[in-house]
Amino acid sequence: MTAPAIACRAVTKIFGGLRAIDDVTLTVPSGSLCALIGPNGAGKTTLFNVATNLFTPTSGKVLFFGEDAAGSAPQQIAARGIIRTFQTARVFPGMTTLENVMVGAHLHIHAPIVAQILWTRKSRDEEVRLAATADALLDLVGLRHARDLPATELPIGAQKLVEIVRALMCRPRLLLLDEPAAGLNDRETVELAVLLRAVCDAGTTIVVVEHNMSLVMGVADTVFVLDAGRLIASGSPQQVQSNPAVIEAYLGRATEQAS
Amino acid sequence: MIGGLLQGGVFAIVALGFSLVFRVTNVINLSQGAFCVLGAMGMYYFQVVFGWPILLAAIAAVLCSTAFGLLIGALTFVPAVSRLPTSSMLVLTAGLLTFLVGITLVIWGNQPYALPPFSGEAPFVLGPLRIPTQSVWLAAVSAAMITGLWLLLRATTLGRALRACAENQVAARLMGIDLPRMMLLSFGLAALIGSVGGVLVAPVMSLQFDTGQFFTIAGFIAVAIGGMGSFAGSIIGGLLLGVAQQFAAFYISSLFANTLSLLLLLFVLIVRPSGLFPSGPQRRSDVRDDPRIQRAAIKLDGYRAVLLGAAFVGILALLPWVSLPIGILSSLVISLILFIAVLGLDVLMGYAGQVSLGQAGFMAVGGYTAAILATSYGWPPLAATLVAIVLSVFCALILSVATARLRGHYLALATLAFGLLVDSVAVGLVDVTGGPSGLVGIPAFAVGGFDFDTPRRMYYLALTLAVLLVIVLEGGMRSSFGRSLKAVRSDQLAAAALGINVSRVKVIALCISAALAGLSGALYAFNFHFLSPDMVSAPRSFEMIAMLVLGGEGTLIGGFFGSLALTLLPTLVQEFAIFKTAVEGAVLVAVFLLMPEGLFGRLALLLQRLPKLRSGPAQTGAKP
Numbered sequence: 001m002t003a004p005a006i007a008c009r010a011v012t013k014i015f016g017g018l019r020a021i022d023d024v025t026l027t028v029p030s031g032s033l034c035a036l037i038g039p040n041g042a043g044k045t046t047l048f049n050v051a052t053n054l055f056t057p058t059s060g061k062v063l064f065f066g067e068d069a070a071g072s073a074p075q076q077i078a079a080r081g082i083i084r085t086f087q088t089a090r091v092f093p094g095m096t097t098l099e100n101v102m103v104g105a106h107l108h109i110h111a112p113i114v115a116q117i118l119w120t121r122k123s124r125d126e127e128v129r130l131a132a133t134a135d136a137l138l139d140l141v142g143l144r145h146a147r148d149l150p151a152t153e154l155p156i157g158a159q160k161l162v163e164i165v166r167a168l169m170c171r172p173r174l175l176l177l178d179e180p181a182a183g184l185n186d187r188e189t190v191e192l193a194v195l196l197r198a199v200c201d202a203g204t205t206i207v208v209v210e211h212n213m214s215l216v217m218g219v220a221d222t223v224f225v226l227d228a229g230r231l232i233a234s235g236s237p238q239q240v241q242s243n244p245a246v247i248e249a250y251l252g253r254a255t256e257q258a259s
Numbered sequence: 260m261i262g263g264l265l266q267g268g269v270f271a272i273v274a275l276g277f278s279l280v281f282r283v284t285n286v287i288n289l290s291q292g293a294f295c296v297l298g299a300m301g302m303y304y305f306q307v308v309f310g311w312p313i314l315l316a317a318i319a320a321v322l323c324s325t326a327f328g329l330l331i332g333a334l335t336f337v338p339a340v341s342r343l344p345t346s347s348m349l350v351l352t353a354g355l356l357t358f359l360v361g362i363t364l365v366i367w368g369n370q371p372y373a374l375p376p377f378s379g380e381a382p383f384v385l386g387p388l389r390i391p392t393q394s395v396w397l398a399a400v401s402a403a404m405i406t407g408l409w410l411l412l413r414a415t416t417l418g419r420a421l422r423a424c425a426e427n428q429v430a431a432r433l434m435g436i437d438l439p440r441m442m443l444l445s446f447g448l449a450a451l452i453g454s455v456g457g458v459l460v461a462p463v464m465s466l467q468f469d470t471g472q473f474f475t476i477a478g479f480i481a482v483a484i485g486g487m488g489s490f491a492g493s494i495i496g497g498l499l500l501g502v503a504q505q506f507a508a509f510y511i512s513s514l515f516a517n518t519l520s521l522l523l524l525l526f527v528l529i530v531r532p533s534g535l536f537p538s539g540p541q542r543r544s545d546v547r548d549d550p551r552i553q554r555a556a557i558k559l560d561g562y563r564a565v566l567l568g569a570a571f572v573g574i575l576a577l578l579p580w581v582s583l584p585i586g587i588l589s590s591l592v593i594s595l596i597l598f599i600a601v602l603g604l605d606v607l608m609g610y611a612g613q614v615s616l617g618q619a620g621f622m623a624v625g626g627y628t629a630a631i632l633a634t635s636y637g638w639p640p641l642a643a644t645l646v647a648i649v650l651s652v653f654c655a656l657i658l659s660v661a662t663a664r665l666r667g668h669y670l671a672l673a674t675l676a677f678g679l680l681v682d683s684v685a686v687g688l689v690d691v692t693g694g695p696s697g698l699v700g701i702p703a704f705a706v707g708g709f710d711f712d713t714p715r716r717m718y719y720l721a722l723t724l725a726v727l728l729v730i731v732l733e734g735g736m737r738s739s740f741g742r743s744l745k746a747v748r749s750d751q752l753a754a755a756a757l758g759i760n761v762s763r764v765k766v767i768a769l770c771i772s773a774a775l776a777g778l779s780g781a782l783y784a785f786n787f788h789f790l791s792p793d794m795v796s797a798p799r800s801f802e803m804i805a806m807l808v809l810g811g812e813g814t815l816i817g818g819f820f821g822s823l824a825l826t827l828l829p830t831l832v833q834e835f836a837i838f839k840t841a842v843e844g845a846v847l848v849a850v851f852l853l854m855p856e857g858l859f860g861r862l863a864l865l866l867q868r869l870p871k872l873r874s875g876p877a878q879t880g881a882k883p
């Protein structure tokens with residue numbers, strides 16, 4: 001059996017006096033599609049940032065595919081095949097949609113920099129191949145028509161899709177998506193769910209931080225629920241939905257509401 | 260020692276102005292030093308030319324230059340500060356400095372001025388010490404000014420508002436503080452402080468039009484040593500610097516006085532970027548992630564670009580056969596040579612988004628290396644040029660290793676310090692470089708037995724190189740590497756998350772930029788058969804930024820239009836020559852404010868629109 005894609009072991013992150021993440025232990029099995037949900041301020045994004053080494057955890061450790069990534073720079077994390085997207089779409093301004101997506105292939109460029117600058121045949125062929133892949137991916141999300149537009153001129157929803165496609169260009173082993181459905185309409189959300197399922201079935205482990213319950217419940221294998229920094233529930237979408245602790249976290253305690 | 264403290268006092272005053280503006284606007288205002296000179300020149304005007312009494316003349320001079328400062332601030336600085344990121348503001352203030360220096364040159368010419376001390380030549384005797392009375396004046400007025408400033412900031416509503424802007428601009432705005440007014444006020448106050456300093460120092464230093472740069476640099480070093488934004492730090496930094504310079508001049512050589520202080524600055528920047536007395540929490544300012552670059556990359560589609568480019572190169576190639584007025588061909592050669600360095604700057608600034616204020620430093624490294632090898636050691640020019648490029652890249656590597664921890668404008672300032680350092684070394688090493696008067700007898704560029712000894716030959720050489728470089732870089736910027744440069748410019752965090760090694764990309768961009776500057780410097784030296792520190796000093800760095808910004812950043816070819824305009828105009832209109840510096844500064848500022856896409860960008864936009872008129876609205880999905 002392969003090592004789990006992510007193994008958080010007793011991860012705690014303290015900001016000042018706030019325990020943003022409190023002793024979280026969870027395992028994301030390799031090849032699965034997991035969702036991380038929780039009310040605002042539950043620590044979802046913080047956990048993401050700790051996982052991708054933007055923050056170092058106060059205590060505990062995170063293992064990716066069985067390896068400790070502590071101390072690696074963000075680009076080294078990416079080089080291990082762990083690619084993340086951001087809560088607010090971060091497309092590169094000043095570049096077209098196609099260019100944005102092609103930046104994602106950075107780790108898979110074989111031609112050395114000098115060859116790239118001198119525009120050698122090998123480098124040219126590589127570019128053509130990459131552009132074809134990028135076009136195919138843009139087609140998949142219905143953004144082919146926007147390939148030569150400045151990416152920042154697209155609507156927010158489309159920018160989020162560009163970001164996901166860009167991440168896919170990296171051919172990640174593990175894809176971490178921070179609120180991919182924010183800004184998407186219902187139809188786009190369904191399309192996204194189909195896309196994520198297909199990507200996952202093709203062998204990429206996916207973790208989604210999400211508010212949109214229809215996306216989470218429709219597509220995730222496993223759901224983790226965070227509240228006030230603690231992991232309060234995990235399991236299949238059905239199990240989680242009927243878990244009293246989860247209902248309490250989202251709706252408040254019945255007695256509190258009465259008072 | 261006393262002399263050092265006296266000079267240090269002036270540095271401290273300039274540094275104080277820096278700190279004030281930085282506190283309120285988070286911008287390092289490089290034009291600060293120019294107000295000292297304006298104050299001093301005004302003083303000369305009122306006291307010597309009009310014959311007014313000292314006190315009246317001083318007040319009038321200070322008022323005039325402060326009013327001028329307020330005007331400049333209201334027209335340029337304040338409108339820009341809310342629109343441009345701090346790193347572009349740094350360039351803008353460099354433009355202001357150039358402009359003010361140029362204005363001073365136009366009004367007062369290039370001869371030095373000196374004034375009599377306020378209260379006679381007789382020194383003030385205190386026991387065994389003989390203190391020039393002027394330093395008593397300086398100390399007293401500085402102390403009064405510092406106290407006044409301190410009281411203003413601590414004890415008045417206005418001061419509180421100013422400090423609120425410094426802490427959190429958005430919150431200050433929400434509390435109803437008129438932010439632009441506060442910024443203008445800080446700019447004006449800084450101009451006031453600067454001109455008072457200038458008036459005080461006028462009798463002890465001989466001042467000329469470009470002393471402003473000296474003041475800016477010294478004041479900046481002082482503030483960087485003391486801690487950006489810290490008032491106490493500025494004063495201590497200034498005094499420290501003054502004394503250090505005096506000692507260096509006394510014990511080593513006056514030519515090396517600047518070298519020492521620059522080394523001191525680089526040391527402080529590298530070891531403790533926030534200075535000896537850091538003020539408040541660190542504010543991050545990364546590369547130029549600004550609204551200005553949110554615009555689409557300007558480029559023409561392939562076919563038309565190739566056609567236009569070929570036509571353009573054809574015209575340029577035929578130019579030497581048209582009978583041109585005297586000097587035009589030489590000017591064209593110069594603008595092509597400078598264009599090569601501007602190309603490098605474009606890779607670094609336009610594509611990778613890193614501000615470099617030291618491009619001329621790399622030119623100097625290249626130029627002097629090539630010139631010395633060819634002159635003193637009899638190397639063939641081609642080999643000397645190659646070594647020059649290598650050495651220039653080597654310097655870039657050292658600089659990037661040394662500054663690896665620096666971000667945002669500290670990095671830009673480190674490049675400024677680097678340029679000044681190279682400059683001061685070139686001045687100081689008289690035996691090797693010929694010192695301030697320059698290196699003579701540099702042979703013409705030659706390959707094999709063929710000498711490029713006429714302007715026409717040199718023109719073709721420079722044109723060929725420039726065209727080749729543009730073609731190569733045009734391809735390079737479209738490659739994966741070019742994309743990573745742009746990605747780093749617009750979002751470092753997202754770039755790193757996709758596996759781009761951000762610092763490596765920046766280092767490579769700096770190396771490319773240095774290599775082209777080195778090549779340009781070498782050609783420059785071979786072209787003139789002469790090289791002096793003036794030709795490759797800090798104003799040259801600013802000039803090249805002006806060329807780039809005027810032509811259009813991130814367009815490669817744009818820089819040519821910039822260098823052409825700023826090189827050719829003074830030649831075409833001889834009367835214009837004296838205005839050159841002022842116009843360069845004004846152009847830099849105006850283009851930044853009014854036409855951020857530059858000449859070439861504007862041209863490309865126009866050309867882009869043409870076919871759309873013919874083929875109708877073919878594009879879909881474009882939403883603003």
